[in-house]
Amino acid sequence: MIHALRYVFLIVIFIPVLLPVCGSAQEEDSDSFDTEVTDFDIPEVDKKPYSFSAELEVSENIKGYDNDSLLFYQKFPDGTDKDTFFQTDFNLKAEGDYTYDIVKLYTRLNGTLYYNEDEHWETDFKAEEAYVSFQQSPAFSLDIGKKVFKWGKGYAWNPTAFFSRPKNLEDPDATLEGFYAVSSDMIKSMDGPLKTIAFTPVIMPVSDHLNDDWESETDVIFGGKIYFFTCDTDIDFMFLYGSEVPDRFGLDFSKNIFPNFEIHGEAAIVKDYVKYITDRQGNLTEKKYNAISYLFGIRYLSSMDTTTIFEYYRNGKGYTSDEFEDYFSLIETGYSQYHNSGQMNVLMKSRLHGKYYNRQTAMKDYLYLKVSQKEPFDILYFTPSVTAIYNINDKSGSIASQITYTPITNLEFDLKATFLLGSKYTEYGEKVNDYNITASVKYYF
Amino acid sequence: MKKTILIILISLYSAAAAFALDGNEILKKVDRNLNPESFEMYRKLINIEPNGLKKEFLMYSVKKGKEKIASVFLSPASEKGRSTLRVGENMWLYIPNVGKPIRITSLQSVTGGVFNNADIMRVDYSSEYNCEKIETSDDGYVLHLKAKTSSVAYDIVKMFVDVKRLLPNKIACYASSGMLIKNLYFKNIKDFGDGIVRPAVIETDSPLYKDYKSIIIFAKIKKRKLSDEIFTLNYMPKVESLRQ
Numbered sequence: 001m002i003h004a005l006r007y008v009f010l011i012v013i014f015i016p017v018l019l020p021v022c023g024s025a026q027e028e029d030s031d032s033f034d035t036e037v038t039d040f041d042i043p044e045v046d047k048k049p050y051s052f053s054a055e056l057e058v059s060e061n062i063k064g065y066d067n068d069s070l071l072f073y074q075k076f077p078d079g080t081d082k083d084t085f086f087q088t089d090f091n092l093k094a095e096g097d098y099t100y101d102i103v104k105l106y107t108r109l110n111g112t113l114y115y116n117e118d119e120h121w122e123t124d125f126k127a128e129e130a131y132v133s134f135q136q137s138p139a140f141s142l143d144i145g146k147k148v149f150k151w152g153k154g155y156a157w158n159p160t161a162f163f164s165r166p167k168n169l170e171d172p173d174a175t176l177e178g179f180y181a182v183s184s185d186m187i188k189s190m191d192g193p194l195k196t197i198a199f200t201p202v203i204m205p206v207s208d209h210l211n212d213d214w215e216s217e218t219d220v221i222f223g224g225k226i227y228f229f230t231c232d233t234d235i236d237f238m239f240l241y242g243s244e245v246p247d248r249f250g251l252d253f254s255k256n257i258f259p260n261f262e263i264h265g266e267a268a269i270v271k272d273y274v275k276y277i278t279d280r281q282g283n284l285t286e287k288k289y290n291a292i293s294y295l296f297g298i299r300y301l302s303s304m305d306t307t308t309i310f311e312y313y314r315n316g317k318g319y320t321s322d323e324f325e326d327y328f329s330l331i332e333t334g335y336s337q338y339h340n341s342g343q344m345n346v347l348m349k350s351r352l353h354g355k356y357y358n359r360q361t362a363m364k365d366y367l368y369l370k371v372s373q374k375e376p377f378d379i380l381y382f383t384p385s386v387t388a389i390y391n392i393n394d395k396s397g398s399i400a401s402q403i404t405y406t407p408i409t410n411l412e413f414d415l416k417a418t419f420l421l422g423s424k425y426t427e428y429g430e431k432v433n434d435y436n437i438t439a440s441v442k443y444y445f
Numbered sequence: 446m447k448k449t450i451l452i453i454l455i456s457l458y459s460a461a462a463a464f465a466l467d468g469n470e471i472l473k474k475v476d477r478n479l480n481p482e483s484f485e486m487y488r489k490l491i492n493i494e495p496n497g498l499k500k501e502f503l504m505y506s507v508k509k510g511k512e513k514i515a516s517v518f519l520s521p522a523s524e525k526g527r528s529t530l531r532v533g534e535n536m537w538l539y540i541p542n543v544g545k546p547i548r549i550t551s552l553q554s555v556t557g558g559v560f561n562n563a564d565i566m567r568v569d570y571s572s573e574y575n576c577e578k579i580e581t582s583d584d585g586y587v588l589h590l591k592a593k594t595s596s597v598a599y600d601i602v603k604m605f606v607d608v609k610r611l612l613p614n615k616i617a618c619y620a621s622s623g624m625l626i627k628n629l630y631f632k633n634i635k636d637f638g639d640g641i642v643r644p645a646v647i648e649t650d651s652p653l654y655k656d657y658k659s660i661i662i663f664a665k666i667k668k669r670k671l672s673d674e675i676f677t678l679n680y681m682p683k684v685e686s687l688r689q
């Protein structure tokens with residue numbers, strides 16, 4: 001009964017997405033207009049010292065279990081009595097600021113109330129950003145507090161985002177949670193070939209209570225980004241230094257080689273990076289090396305308003321196919337042992353090692369392609385897109401189709417279906433799910 | 446005889462004067478009459494569909510020199526905080542959720558509708574176009590403009606200029622093939638103060654968007670001294686703080 005209601009909910013969200021296709025023919029019959037809109041009454045022009053905005057999103061998520069995959073065996077060694085996993089999310093993201101003279105307080109809060117059959121009603125709340133900013137002049141500002149630093153030019157991946165949490169590959173545009181830091185922006189504009197130079201230093205304290213995601217007990221991490229705008233090209237150099245974390249250096253660039261054709265790239269080196277590798281018995285070894293990651297990409301807009309984003313990513317921290325096969329073999333051994341003797345120790349080992357192997361983009365070489373078409377067939381405010389992620393090393397991947405429709409200002413409908421494809425012993429072929437459907441409606445206010 | 450020679454000389458002088466009309470100089474004057482060297486303004490963009498439905502956007506913009514303009518969306522809520530920057534032929538869009546600027550092109554439209562980014566992030570016409578021919582008529586000048594580079598949104602532009610005010614009445618934008626892309630109609634001459642007298646409304650239609658129409662309404666155009674550092678990627682998230 002509950003499942004039936006969920007499907008009804010999914011369809012209710014889905015109907016508005018289909019409406020524009022039906023509605024476009026009616027619009028063609030409309031008479032030409034002669035509207036004259038010349039009143040310009042905009043009370044919003046009067047600036048207030050504070051501002052507030054928010055977005056409320058309701059979404060239904062359906063995941064289809066791949067009952068024969070190794071990560072399914074790892075998570076559910078006894079199996080499950082259902083083929084699908086449902087979750088309903090109510091998400092509220094609110095941001096506000098207050099300005100007094102050169103001081104600005106800013107915060108963005110993200111709270112989710114969700115329901116699924118395993119956990120029932122649960123909440124997840126975080127302050128993604130909360131900082132005070134001192135804007136002495138356009139050339140100098142100082143920020144103290146929790147802030148996101150999204151460095152790098154890549155769309156799907158950013159190996160140079162040294163002070164950032166990893167993006168969600170399924171939604172690279174989603175907001176992220178920041179880190180507590182002190183940072184500054186120092187900008188200098190000039191005439192001549194070098195038009196802008198900007199320096200963004202970052203100081204980040206790490207302890208058990210502050211920025212504890214970093215694998216360091218007590219440390220002060222220093223870093224920075226130097227930006228150059230020259231010859232119509234954006235260029236950044238980045239670095240990160242800490243006594244207990246590996247030093248990092250990186251660079252990126254972005255340039256329009258034609259008005260509708262942009263190229264970008266990133267490269268980063270993490271010195272003395274430690275990779276944890278398991279063998280087929282679950283013995284973990286450390287491999288220390290300089291991990292070099294890089295990315296090349298393009299963004300192309302056709303005369304038909306089709307946008308194509310294509311990226312190649314080399315993950316220097318990633319595992320080889322052989323290393324991943326050992327991990328899969330460990331899970332398989334653990335699963336067999338559990339079913340033959342009831343012992344969980346090997347499977348538990350594989351779960352522990354999963355924090356290294358079950359991450360997104362865990363292997364070496366990937367391709368990303370996103371093609372979106374703006375307002376096809378004259379259907380206004382309607383954008384379909386297709387996204388493909390391909391693991392070059394094991395020839396597995398995912399393909400997602402998405403349609404977004406914003407028929408009314410501030411109201412957005414979204415429907416996305418993702419299918420994971422891959423054979424046995426491949427990254428995408430062995431994931432817990434083999435499809436994922438999400439329908440959502442978002443209201444901005 | 447002397448009188449005849451004098452008449453001929455005067456006629457020749459007048460003809461020479463007309464011939465000497467420098468289209469590029471007129472274009473520069475049109476640019477300065479449309480807006481000061483360095484200023485701020487508010488703009489409301491309205492996209493009107495054939496069925497009468499409207500979408501409105503409110504933007505705050507600052508412009509400096511011939512080719513630097515930065516803007517931020519104040520409404521609707523779904524667009525609030527998005528900012529755009531143009532420096533010469535380079536254009537960027539900053540979306541707060543995404544958290545970093547991305548490069549965009551003049552052919553795209555951050556608002557949808559008939560106006561594209563080149564219209565919304567308009568820099569001086571004289572920085573993008575050369576006047577190749579000028580025609581005079583009772584209604585004013587017709588400037589035949591040709592894009593200086595291939596990266597300009599419209600390859601050919603015909604600007605119909607009011608001879609008295611040296612302001613455009615209409616601009617017709619063409620592709621290099623000669624196909625009409627859109628018309629821009631400049632309406633409602635308004636005194637914004639401080640010597641700024643210019644059209645308060647630009648309407649546009651396009652054969653490519655049949656029966657659709659977009660309008661820009663200008664308000665509070667004010668001269669303002671602006672630092673060059675405002676027109677940089679690092680400053681894009683902070684453009685709204687310039688509002689007074």
